[in-house]
Amino acid sequence: MYLDTTSKLIEAEIFSVMPDSFRRIGMRTDWADANRPGEATDCFIEGPSFDADGNLYIVDIPFGRIFRIASDKTWSLVVEYESWPNGLKIDKDGCIPVADYMHGIMQLDVKAGCMRPVLTPRNSESFRGCNDLHIADNGDIYFTDQGQTGLHDPTGRVYRLASGRLDCLIDTGISPNGLVLDRAEATLFVAMTRDNAVWRLPFMKDGSVSKVGRFCSTFGTSGPDGLTMDKAGRLFVAHASLGHVFVFAPNGELIARIKSCAGPACTNVAIGGNNGYHLYMTESSTGTVMVADISDESLRKA
Template identity: 50%
Template structure:
């Protein structure tokens, strides 16, 4: 009997560079915020950037949680503010029809008009019950929205939720309600598995979607250790692998479809590598929000690694 072994590859270490950063004029230096009062012990922060997502023209949108702002960076890296409102936007994704959706910790799922800067509710509650605190979101190929409701859940309170929302029918399903801090999420290429970053468990879970649409199996896919936080934003490679932003370590891990690490990207700025999005020619560049410094990092994957991003709706026909 022949035994086949599949040794784990040694991950290639890559150093990111700074693509762009918030200019001084857009930083709220020395300005207090409710978010910083509660999450940074009252220490003022000038920004906390998150939620990167590309539109069809190659512009990168991202959010600023403490001050309720949305920014846009051109392909050349020029940053401008396009919205400011009363809220805490944590995640941003662009629908295949071009609409921009926000996961807002205070307000639920919001809709942004990039031309006027208006932000309006899209889904404010679940049958009149408020959300714990929405964190991140992801669209399926048919436009169905998956999003996490994290709040302050953790190992002490493993009641974080993952929802699926069909905007057309109005149906809202709670897929799980037992996650200790659900954060970033992404479907696999076949859309039969939902990968979920569970920050305060320092892990990535694998949620299997049954033909009926339920989660009938959930398991541990990747377990991390150490750091000051854990897995945050996720992205999918065109090869079926999962990219994990390990915030609190200043690292972004690229895994193959089996969950084996094949590359690790190091931040040149801080430890707050919170989220990422593929972009650039052929989707071979990864853009990363480094929240501690208000920067957008970038790494170009060498062709020989065979790493590129799965197509995003913002780039689809």
């Protein structure tokens, strides 16, 4: 896929920016040294997800922080701990599991202001580096174990945690990252960042996957990152180096692109607002949350 200038272009606008009081200016971290060498990193936000009251939760990976952004755009620190929280989702009951790069799958206890382990080792073996997760309607948690995998080491894993049972769906992933189920929960889409593609994983009757293929391919120095899907089955793909979120129809056609107004590192996405007609996007390197109109009228192809 090239940067198709015939697809509908939607401009994003700034929703909120991390206040200076929360930025860790001049502080180095092991995470930034490994993943953003030579770049000043006073924050790196990811994992947007809304609670039932309309508060937006995000993670700040290198400094082990989780923030809540209220509807009036006020930021508050929910928890800070020794780790690298990478992805976050809020389920229909208000539980907040977190894909933690350092520890595995954790859960945020908002009232207590602390993190609790859900799944840290697997058969006494640590994960390579959990990245993101998705929660099915029945509560099953799908998550990616990315680590530093890539074309040189295609051993990233995609898991399903169901009623205490852990199933490995893929163990040949090329940097598995964001993921989302389709509306029927019959197919899982997974961003494979360093393959610069989104893979399509259809489920068989026994819950395994088969006939895995590339749903779409992109380009650039990074690749697809966070994913979400709207009620119409349109797939939104945040690209971590092209400064866009790409919108694909259920058949794989590129129908729109949403352009960042803050920077190129569009890492993750969440749908919110009245009737689910707004897309919220994290631009990680600047600590900016952007928003764009994704109503049917806005997405109608030019």
